Amino acid sequence: MLSSLRICQRGLVHMAGQISRRNFMSGHFRCQDVWSKRLSSPILQKVNVNDLFVQLDGRLDDSGSITAVDVDIFANAIVSGDHLDELDDIVHRFRLGTGSHQTLPTTHHAVVRAYLDFGDSSDLLRILDDRLNYGIFPDNYLNILLLDHFIKNGDFTSAAKIASMRMLQEDFDCMLANYMSLYACHKYLLNPGEWAPPAEPVKEDDEEIRVRVAYIRNPFFDDHFDLREPNALVGKTLHYTSRALGDSIGKNYRALGLILHKKWNEAENFTSAALKENARFNSSIIGLMDNFVGSLPEEEQKALDSVKKVITAARESSIKGDLLAEVTDQIKGLVKTEEKKMIDQQTQAYSDWETLRENVLKFELEEFNKKKRLEEVEKKKKELEEEEQEIFFFDNEDAIDLEIEKKRARLPKSKPKSVISIDYVPPEITVKKSWVE
Template sequence: MWRVITNSLLPVQRSIFECSGMRHFAFSKRLFLSDAYRCQEAWERRLQSPALQNIKLDDMYQELDSRFQNVGKASAIDIDLFANAVRDESYANDLEELLHKLRLSPNTTDMLHSTSHAVIRYFLSLRKYDELLHILNDRLNYGIFPDDYCCGLLMDAFIKENNYTAAAKVSVLQMLQEDWSHPITSHLALYSCHMYLKNPGSWDDPLDVHEPDDGEEVKVRVKYLRNPYFDDHFDLRDPQLLVGKTLATLGATFPDPVGWTYQLVGWGMYQKWDKAIRTLEQILKGQQKPAVFREGVEMFTDTLNELPQAEASADQLKGKFLHLLKELDSLGLVTDSDLHEAVVNKVKSVVSSKEKEAVEEQCKVYKEWETQKQRLLQEQLDELIRQQRLAKVQLEKEALVKREETLFFFDNQEKWELEIERKKVFYRRRYFGKRKKPRVEDDNYIPPEVKASRS
């Protein structure tokens, strides 16, 4: 069945890449990507900016926090500067808090792409993997969306540490974006999910602390009830379904035996049996030898055997699949080659041909971000100066009005008195009902004689 595969890193290699006119000599253990892919020198060059060198992190955090409390928003460029300036571990919680507050403010639409890179690289350098994955998975509250390069960077770091569960989680993030256009990222995602199936780990987020259920019913008042809805994409939570959909959509982009194999395995894990049948029919129709790996067929068969026996259509479905799989084997479309070796060779081939181009492109992007950041800072400074000038002009206008009132008081005394009279508030008299006629006094009136009554 599934063979236990020992991951042996390749010998120490020397990789040379030119990045922005500078050469990187990396002597390190390497599985796929070299140290040059990290573009560390190009990334560290941002710290030479005077805007970052003059930042005092404590003062800046207090100012940003005060803006969120008093005004309810802060500039996205200021959050970006803070994220790029932090280096110490003590600011991790502060950065996470500012990201959350920015996400809740209207300025979240102005968040820069460099902010996501800064956050990901900061937590990755501190090896705070749980905190980083928590932020990446909670896109609604933090708004950090890794691009193709960051996904590749994260998967490579996790693969080198044999943390295949974390690498598979990153590949799932790329699946949710429905974008497999970047060759290095897509192939690293394939290897990450491949190794996760070999070495599955706990998928639970250790930072999601749930209170123990004490059995008491808790009632929550809501304005209205939503109809239950499941989008079969962002609402997926089961790791088997997530990894299955990742492999299925990823395998569809590889027109080779590895792609067909993991497309079949993915549809089985995702429990989309109609698409699995369609995939088998396409393989039989093409009859390209070899078509699928036997190890993948065995993984699919194991998934098929997990179908509940209580379902009436389970036996019929299994029979149909077994018939198609036997037909595959009889036509010689199933190969006994090593699936792991095929995946590794496939990833190595793509990395060796695309890595240098990806490094040069990312270094160019970092330069463009620095230019963009300087422009945005200058625009923000110009706007601040303009607001200060407008405020100064307004104060001078108010002072001139007061001085004019003082100098021409007696000339305008009659006008002031009329203004004061006009400003008086006249209240209507209260109505107490119709007045009664006063009683008429009778001078000849004689009161009656009052006699004591006898009991």
């Protein structure tokens, strides 16, 4: 009896694991076979990753710049986790240069896929979040790939971070990515994880250290890229993403997002207007609102009486149901209609990007050879001029002398120095009184 109970418990645990490890996209969505075919291109077959890194590193040290196609070839040639540190370094230093605006689209995919396949998710999220210093921007395909990857692994904190990065870029034209973002944020709110990596402990030192700074910025908070608090980020993600939806799901998440973002006046006005239009909020959303408002300090809650009244009114007319299940149904429906289309588009894109890389590399080589030929022509021209001067020196001697005299004539004439006799005696200097006694 006891053994059968244990077997039953193990079965329930296994089922719970299967439920939490949901993935919406099929295995074909990764386009792994098509992506792997890039290695068969003549360009990448000739690449030795170690040698290429040494060359790029040397050029960055010497001139401080490399081309976008160099970075693209290096990123696409990586087939193991042994070169992820070098990839991090090259992408970062290239971004700090002047040619990062020419980054090829396949570079973004190569970096994301390399870290997904061989790296750590924390390093990938750090690179994606530091857009200023790395410049890796996922498109709709990559966003869905990342969301599905983290959702499948039950890492809803990382999935919510991807959703918040979409919000910061204000990119909401893909409905499938929108619903998956809402799903990730909702799952995160049900069981919040550690949003930021734990900070290293600061060692206390008695010695006071002063650092000279060029200037001190006036404090400014843009309420967008400066957001760091998890609830505010998730709240604004729910708010902005739901605006692209025209259904009741969007209204529910928009009200919740405004509450989490502490936009109290907007939350009160939006919820009141929705209730007047006979909109009914889901009880699970009302529960999340209550939990967040109830977790605030008492002093802050005292100023939220009007907001609490609106939440109470929404609760009284709320409907019971699983909003997360409704979002899941929307995602499944969109996957059926959009996945095949997105796979075909991405397959074609990978083929087009390979042709683009070849064309860009060909153009770069032509420009390099052209520059090299011009330098050789200038060098040869200078050598011929020097030889001409040597050969015709005596024929042009008079002209050279005349040119020297002209240059001397243009020089300022110095005054002749006065000659002082050896018997010279300086006069005696007397001081006259300039005041009246």
